[in-house]
Amino acid sequence: MEPLELRRAVEAGRATASELGLQVDDVIVIHNSDRVVLRMIPCGVLARVAPSEHLAASEFEVEVARSLADAGAPVAELEPRVEPRVHVRDAFVISFWTYYEPVGSKITPADYADVLMRHHAALRQINLDAPHFSDRVARSLSEVNDRERSLELLDSDREFLSNTLSGLSAAVSIGKAGDQLLHGEPHPGNLLNTRRGPLFVDLATCCRGPIEFDLAHAPEDVAKHYAGADPDLIHQCRALNWAMFSAWRWRRNDQMPDRNHWRVEGLNRLRAACLRMSGT
Missing domain, CATH: 3.90.1200.10 (Aminoglycoside phosphotransferase (APH), C-terminal lobe)
Known part of the structure; x- marks a missing residue:
């Protein structure tokens, strides 16, 4: 995303998380492309924020995640403290995920x-x-x-x-x-x-x-x-x-x-x- 759109996306993610009762004192941009991935501190949540035209894809991703979690798949899970769905705010769609601290060792x-x-x-x-x-x-x-x-x-x-x-x-x-x-x-x-x-x-x-x-x-x-x-x-x-x-x-x-x-x-x-x- 360009700088102006990125700022709007970060604010949409921050505001939505706060409304859902998650404490957000700082936001770190982990990935920025056609959608952004944000780490929210100190609540320990990962937010995926995309323009609203990606609504269907975001809803599909949440559906896949819910189904695979039930099947015991080795996948990152949706954030359990909020409703497992896609939120819409200011022309962006936002989903919330568990943040996993990375381990330094290489996967063989x-x-x-x-x-x-x-x-x-x-x-x-x-x-x-x-x-x-x-x-x-x-x-x-x-x-x-x-x-x-x-x-x-x-x-x-x-x-x-x-x-x-x-x-x-x-x-x-x-x-x-x-x-x-x-x-x-x-x-x-x-x-x-x-x-x-x-x-x-x-x-x-x-x-x-x-x-x-x-x-x-x-x-x-x-x-x-x-x-x-x-x-x-x-x-x-x-x-x-x-x-x-x-x-x-x-x-x-x-x-x-x-x-x-x-x-x-x-x-x-x-x-x-x-x-x-x-x-x-």
Whole structure:
């Protein structure tokens, strides 16, 4: 968010928390992108604040969190001192979560695989109306194919991204019989190491697809410890993930920090993933 919008988002989060009886003397911005994550002190609460157009996604994330908590999944939980729902204030939507103090030790590949397998097992126990991963691919493809929404993307890169997104989406979707609910983006930034053990956050990305789609977000060594995973499908999914990542970076209104760097880096990572996938 830009500075003015960020200040409004912080104030919306602070005011809502205070109205709910939570003591807020200070607010620390932990993450700032198209939505912000705030640590509130001294109440020990984490607030996720997004523009109101993200209401549906925020409500979906709360629904996923509630279902997974009931299933005993290794996920960050909603704040128990307030009603588990999305609050609306000053054109922002706000949800409140438990804050977990991070533990400094690194999560090993074996532990990463274990927590992801436990997360997948919990996801198989719940019933949610979640989109298929190919729906997300289609949205990113629409950004690439609409020149008005991605004005600065070179024609050669646009064609490369479009062909890669459509081709890999079709290839990965072939085996739909094995699809299940997934985290959607279980990369290291969405896995906290806490005193309770590793916990997944950012649950709004939940979707349906093969487990390899999730494994493609994890460090490469993790797949070696996940029984039954298809290495070739992981390579396809990793290339597809970089294609989607790159597509979003070329949106006119993308707010990822250091966007210009990641525009170039994303395309470079995608080309490398495609070369590896083809075995060249």
